[in-house]
Amino acid sequence: MHHSLVISMNLERALKVAQAQQQLIRSKKIRAQQEAIFEDTVGSSDSEMKGITGDSLRKDCVDIHLKVKPIETRHEELIAERTASMHVVHQLLFEGAQHASNKIEALLHAVYLWPEKRINAMRLGELSANEQVKTAFNERQRILDxxxxARVAYLRLYDRLSSLCNVTDTWARREKAITNELEDNRDAIASILAEADKHFGFGVTKRQEKLLKLVSFKLTENQQDQNHVERWFNLSTGDLDVVKDGNIPEAIEFSEWLAARITQLDDLVSALKRSDEALSLRIAASVALNAVEQDATIEYKKMGWSMFHSMDDLEKSMTNCDVEISTEDVMRHILELIDRTAKLFSSNKVVQEVRANIWDMTLVNYGEDIAKAMETSKKLFSLESFPPKGNNLAFSTHVLPWNGAPRELKQFAFPFEPPAKDALVLTFFKKIDNEDCSEDVSIASDYASDNHVLVKTNGETHIMSFDHP
Structure with missing residues (x-):
């Protein structure tokens, strides 16, 4: 399995990796085929006809092949080293995830045993009872611990995920240096192919005319700046004179040489094009795999941050008496946290087992209905969802219309911002009794919208007051 799929694998990422790996396989296959052609060229004679000059084209083609081979070898070695290195990093990440999961499971046990409804409350009871005070302090110390x-465990996990990003970037830079060398050789190939296309990228008749013109050149000192293709078809002065003198055997031999020469050129051009394709595939595969892995590690880092940040907020709330946090709030947080951890490390059996254990304990301790309700409403803890009590509240009085008849369930609209959870709705309302009676007032378990609430009154009180944000 490619190392970019070890953590939080998904189908889209797996498909991109598979496509890039196929490109790399195709590149190796093409290069293996071309190697036979170039190695055969290296071993062939440099003079199919006495006195032939200009084999620099073939030499340059072979040189490119020989330059690319060690670069490809270094690239393969780097891929192997990178795979081994990432295996070590992933093992460290798995250890961190297992440790964090175990600590969140321990927190779950502590929440089950907490004697108060509020997780951040202290059960002092009678302050005169010294043992009771000590017990309350010890209980609070244990839940804080x-x-x-758990917070520290997720801090370490987040740090390892951040370090994974740094490791990935380092390997990507090293690989980029190698692919840049491959790009340089592609430029050299492109130069030779452009020369060939310039001279022979047209019809057969014109091509033959061009060939005859090329071989008619006499090499002198001021003609040494000819390009590779032109030199490929040059004859020495003596050989050219023999052909021009009408020597039939020599002319036939020359014609055969010329035909063979153009065939060789076609073979070299074809081989170079295939080699260029192979290099292009290798570079594209490298770019794609690096992009997939870098995107994945950034995603992991974001997930790690959200999990740690939620634990950080929970720890802060433990010493904030103005924030009312219930055990159910923490339970929903734990269920979401272990789900995200298990999703991130989907291939780790230990994390998956801890997730299953937490769910089983939730069912046993809360029952199926409550457990499913908490599972449905699970979310990471955030202090922003729990405004401190008594803060940001305004007092206003609203007159409820009454015609003297018994009042039923009615809906009233007034400035209202829903609290973080239904259980806190009552903290936003306060009944004022008149001098005649004390009527019962109940607030419905839900609100209709952001500025509507359901209120039921039973009696004759005319005025109620509402505290709202």
Missing amino acids: DVST
């Missing part, structure tokens, strides 16, 4: 330990 459990929250803090």
